[in-house]
Amino acid sequence: MDKEEADRLVEKAKLCLRSGRKARALQLLYEAQSIYPSTRARVLIDAIQKNGGGAPSEANHVPPPSGWRDEDVGQQETSSDASDEKKTYTEEQRQSVLRIKNCKDFYEILGVTKNAGDEDLKKAYRKLALKFHPDKNFAPGATDAFKAIGNAYAVLSNPEKRQQYDQYGDQCSASATPQHAGHSHPGHYRSFYRDFEADISPEELFNIFFGGRFPTGNVHVYTNQGASYSQFYQPRRRRAYERREEVAEDNQSQNTFTALLQLLPVLVLILISVFTQMMATNPPYSLFYKPAMGLVVSRETQHMGVPYYVDKSFEKEYRGAALEDLEKTIESDYIEHLQSSCWKEKQQTWRIKPEAV
Template identity: 45%
Template sequence: MESNRDEAQRCVRIGRAALEAGDRERARRFLHKAERLYPSAQARDLLEALDKDNCTSENESQSTKASAGQEQSKPSAPTGASGETVKRFTKEQMEGVQRIKKCETYYEVLSVSKDAGEEDLKKAYRKLALKFHPDKNHAPGATDAFKKIGNAYAVLSNPEKRKQYDLTGSEDQVHSHHRNGSFDFHRGFEADITPEDLFNMFFGGGFPSGSVHSFSNGRARYSHHQHQHHSGHDREDERGDGGFSMFIQLMPIIVLILVSLLSQFMVSNPPYSLYPRAGVGQTIKRVTENLKITYYVNKDFQSEYSGMLLQKLEKNIEEDYVANIRNNCWRERQQKSDLTHAAKVYRDERLRMKAESLSMENCKELQRLTSIYRGG
């Protein structure tokens, strides 16, 4: 059942996107599928919120009709021939969107080299995210460009995802296309967090106008750009459920498992572990000199490691530990963000309290490590 986790997470992401687009039936279908593949609190919470919304939708519909007459008397904003609000954009903004659309790799999207470091990625993302945020850039395709920029940063800033991405090649090889040339962000290398949440983490909430999300009958959804992006996905999502497609998706995991099994026969065990391992004798507790990270070694460790060799090993231990804590903190933030978003959309006090009660232990530990770095 553990092998179904990735597919279940993909179904949860599709279901959440369908909820934001207002398609409750599609959301329910994929959330139930996620529960069958690999039960999770994330899918259950969204299903509970969806069931609760069904009970209140009829009352909300009646109140909407009652207020419709009043809103007709209010002056309306300028609209185009299709009835949508006319939003102006510059030639430079349009050219920028076209450039992002033509980029074949994430490095081209962020305009960085393949050896770009963390600070270079952050600087490039901040500049582009502010330029292409849909609240500021109203050119056609700006929302898709914004998502692509966020996805590029989320993948390249994650060491594991970046390594896999570099091995695979260009974006055309990991994303499937659909009509109108837009990308299917539900497949291939996708971020563990939405582009909007990533933007809010960098800029503390982003732009206040709120045109990226519009609310109707208690359901959050993107503006008309989001509807254009999600239209036509049903056929491709159903096609991805086939056995051959599943095999292709699982192929990298199978290869990694085989490589891991082979490495166990070819490579000796590391001289340390972050947890006690009685099977290999690593039960003696030690602490790194710099960050005070606890690790475990065997009885022959002190005779083999000392001086510069010990310092180098402890540096590797600390890097391993920090990377693990950073990834766990990222997941904790995503879980809290999902619960908070669902509580806000469905006005569910229980979900809000659950989000606030999350301990966020890994994020607290990451904050402690960061303070040590700054102090040093």
């Protein structure tokens, strides 16, 4: 399970590299190493550190975990010569590919001397990687040339592999020549002796340098001198960075929910007000003249002759039995109104009499 989780984190880090997010990629690679150390993650960390990804603090420096072992990660890549030939290319591009094919060692591939420093290697790689990238160079064999350039830089930029290559490279070349005697291209352009293969793919290396795309301006790459593999391991952490992102998202959701709760009473009041206005209707009559409500047409009940006021559309809505029922209600209201008025007058009279005495 640890190995699967580490592989998942490495793949996620590669996606971050393609989008130019080196810091996030580095974070994921550290986690992968703490869960299940592998050469693949280690080399990606080393490459990012050497090319401007930022170094871990010394306070968090710990040695490699016990039981650390390399994981041999091989990647099978198919040649795209057949599809490349269908696309247009210049004679200069074809000749450049042939030059890479005929190179005898990694130094010749990059066009640098054997005492070239890191900056010289970076400068040479940037120039050649852009020139031979399969998306830009469609000459036959350009893809393999691009791989050769990436492999050469990955080996020579690693002090340990470079030392081994300088010591045994020529011997491997001599022993490998008979195996490729039947091929028309000398050197180790295609084989890249197993002992000196890079632990990082050419595309991954390109993404580290250029963020997965061709640069539109000047590219500045900064070197972290003195970095060692022992710096690239940290204690196991439970994805603290991802937890912080999740907490931030949860807090944002909670804040939104709280705001909605605070607005809920206001919304309820608005809805009640609207509903009340929709349901409320003006009374069809009034015992008094009320122009504000449109009750301006004077009428009298047929039985008692009680005066009341209605609107102009009253006769269209109330006829026959409906009119009789309404007038009964009007007469009842009128009687109650008279009784109430009489009661008020009596109350006033009783108050006046004691004062007169």
